[in-house]
Amino acid sequence: MARVRWRDLMGVREVGLLLVLLGLVLVLSVAAPGFLSWPNLSGVLVNVSVVAISAVGMTMVIITGGIDISVGSILAVSALLVGQAAKAGTGLWQAIALGLLIGAALGGINGLLVAYGRIPAIIVTLATMSTYRGINFILSHGAWVVGLPPYFTALGQTNFLGLQIPAWIMLGVAVIGWYILTQTRFGRSVYAVGGNMQGAYLAGIKIPRVQFLVFLVSGLLTGLAATVYTARFGLVQINTGMGYELNVIAAVVIGGTSIMGGSGSIQGAILGAIFMGVVSNALVLLRISAFWQGVVVGILILGAVIMDSSIRASMLRAVSIHSIGYRGAAEPTDGRER
Amino acid sequence: MKRLTVWVLILAMALATVATFGTMAMAKQITVAMLPKVLGEPYFIASQKGAELAAKELGIKFIFDGPVTADVTKQIEMIDNYITRGVDVIAVSPNDANAIAPILKKAMSKGIKVITWDADAVPSARNFFVNQVTYEGVGKALVDVLADEIGGKGEVAIVTASLTAANQNNWIKYMKEELKDYPGMKLVDIRPSEEDQQLAFQVTTDLMTAYPNLRGVFAITSVAFPGAAEAIKQAGKGGKVAVTGLSTPKSMAKYVHEGVVKNVVLWDPGDLGYLAMYVAKQLVDGKMPRPGTDGTITAGKLGKIQVKADGEVILGPPTVFTARNIDKFDF
Known part of the structure; x- marks a missing residue:
């Protein structure tokens, strides 16, 4: 496990989506002038960074068999408080720490209720989605936070080696998330809880602790995403993050993570987020009428998932079953994903 | 008596x-x-x-x-x-x-x-x-101020709320009426931003890529307007691509002073x-x-x-x- 191999990074699960994405990029390079330029491509990466950062946490939640639909509201509360702090002149690092702290606290409440309150995740986060959104209204009185100072917005708008900082943060979070999920004991227990809860219990894994921690991480990363989001735009609007949870969940699921839990990967979620970013970029670049947008997006997502699974199936036939079990004993053995 | x-x-x-x-x-x-x-x-x-x-x-x-x-x-x-x-x-x-x-x-x-x-x-x-205000009044004011900024010529696009938003659709109707008075201005695209500033930012950026000759953007929701202005600013196109729309003065003051936005339309x-x-x-x-x-x-x-x-x-x-x-x- 200590040695990182290419096969670890791009498992069968991700290669399918990667090929679909590359195909889409190829088509767009020909069909849409302006697509294959660095400003456009890096712009897509920066645009998906906020969703992708949350998607790393969401991937862990969904692998344990849970779901977190409160991330949009967590984003809103964190963005509001971070924005107010930045406006009051707190330092950049303090603002980042505050975002992480608030996100972790709100995610921690979700985790406590799911893990120790034994309430289904969808019900807990449905309730907190509404509660946190309400808190956001109470704290803000419906007013926006505007005119954030330049030292703070620099975090969202500064270029570093040709890419704006939000994209670097996304990559950093993805690498750390990948490491935790695949190279640590905790990561393996995340798969174990979602893949076979009884087995995990018998193997001595503290299931509530794992459940609590994944919701904590989901909140924490959404708090970070909120700071990035606020710094990118320099103002916080009252309806920040409405519908955000759907984009995050879509990125994770398009990335091949099973909504039933037990399997999935960070790389997949990042690819899923990038896929969605490329699609919405393409719609404008190809000058597809906005009235067709919903239909086209739906068909592209379905097409990607179908192609992904057929590519995966044919690769599975070529590769021995053995090599997909490498990620640990926690892979589901009931054939649910095959 | x-x-x-x-x-x-x-x-x-x-x-x-x-x-x-x-x-x-x-x-x-x-x-x-x-x-x-x-x-x-x-x-x-x-x-x-x-x-x-x-x-x-x-x-x-x-x-x-x-x-x-x-x-x-x-x-x-x-x-x-x-x-x-x-x-x-x-x-x-x-x-x-x-x-x-x-x-x-x-x-x-x-x-x-x-x-x-x-x-x-x-x-x-x-x-x-x-x-x-009347829908007609808003539609006319938006088109007139942008036409004034770009000399009545060039490609323009609208960033709206959602395709079903009643207020915005009524404004767009009258904007199209008013645009008939400016034959040099061509409305090339209408894009929804779903009351999401990130989407407004993204769509505005994409519009500038898709239409390299774009001269002006109407961002006709208070949420979309700052997003669109920020996109133009970060693309370094302030002054080259004009943007106007409906929002509150306070949320737009920064962009007005930076010169990215010249006119903000709203009522008092x-x-x-x-x-x-x-x-x-x-x-x-x-x-x-x-x-x-x-x-x-x-x-x-x-x-x-x-x-x-x-x-x-x-x-x-x-x-x-x-x-x-x-x-x-x-x-």
Whole structure:
């Protein structure tokens, strides 16, 4: 496990989506002038960074068999408080720490209720989605936070080696998330809880602790995403993050993570987020009428998932079953994903 | 006989004087309770200031109070209290057009005049609605200011709320009408931003890539406008791609001072509150045009104001905020 191999990074699960994405990029390079330029491509990466950062946490939640639909509201509360702090002149690092702290606290409440309150995740986060959104209204009185100072917005708008900082943060979070999920004991227990809860219990894994921690991480990363989001735009609007949870969940699921839990990967979620970013970029670049947008997006997502699974199936036939079990004993053995 | 005539005359004069003073006193004493959607929001604070000014001019006893969150049930509670207390006019910006209707009807049945301002209730539940601007007025102002910025020539695009947003669709309809006056301007695309500033940012960036000759963007929601301006700024196209739209002066002031945005179109909520008080006063005095007829009223510093047959009082053409005046507005 200590040695990182290419096969670890791009498992069968991700290669399918990667090929679909590359195909889409190829088509767009020909069909849409302006697509294959660095400003456009890096712009897509920066645009998906906020969703992708949350998607790393969401991937862990969904692998344990849970779901977190409160991330949009967590984003809103964190963005509001971070924005107010930045406006009051707190330092950049303090603002980042505050975002992480608030996100972790709100995610921690979700985790406590799911893990120790034994309430289904969808019900807990449905309730907190509404509660946190309400808190956001109470704290803000419906007013926006505007005119954030330049030292703070620099975090969202500064270029570093040709890419704006939000994209670097996304990559950093993805690498750390990948490491935790695949190279640590905790990561393996995340798969174990979602893949076979009884087995995990018998193997001595503290299931509530794992459940609590994944919701904590989901909140924490959404708090970070909120700071990035606020710094990118320099103002916080009252309806920040409405519908955000759907984009995050879509990125994770398009990335091949099973909504039933037990399997999935960070790389997949990042690819899923990038896929969605490329699609919405393409719609404008190809000058597809906005009235067709919903239909086209739906068909592209379905097409990607179908192609992904057929590519995966044919690769599975070529590769021995053995090599997909490498990620640990926690892979589901009931054939649910095959 | 002569003495009797004199006495009768004196008595009549005395009575007339008392009656005159009486009516004058009554007219001066009217009490108006004004409710915003929510307390503390700069937009409504501006309305309150405008209304206070008019109340002073008209000698109105003015009460201003509202819910701390934009909650219609709190408004209903407060209106119920006003009915018990007995006010002459209730002026409300309802958080829900239908939910507020029963309590407003109750107020009207007790002889209290009811006006809505900023947002309407069901028309049968109020006497008049003090509305900001007409759809036509907004559409025309948006196109005119952008045409002025880009010399009436070039490709332009609209970033709207969602494709189903009624206000935006009406504005777009009149914008298209107005664009006919500028044959050099070509509307190349209309994109939704779903009231999400990140999407507005992204769509504006993508529009500039898709249409390299794009000269102007209309961002016609308060959420989309800052997003679109930020996109143009971060792309380094400030001054090359013009952007205008509807938003509050405070959220756009930064972009106006940076030169990315030249004109912000909206109405002045202070004037809206001011007008609401004049409508309240003339409603009690019986000077409003009869329902079902078009007419005009005179409202202090605002001058002649149009009243439509359906009971809508229109503030007038929108206000255009520029670098010269934008810092004067605190909402």
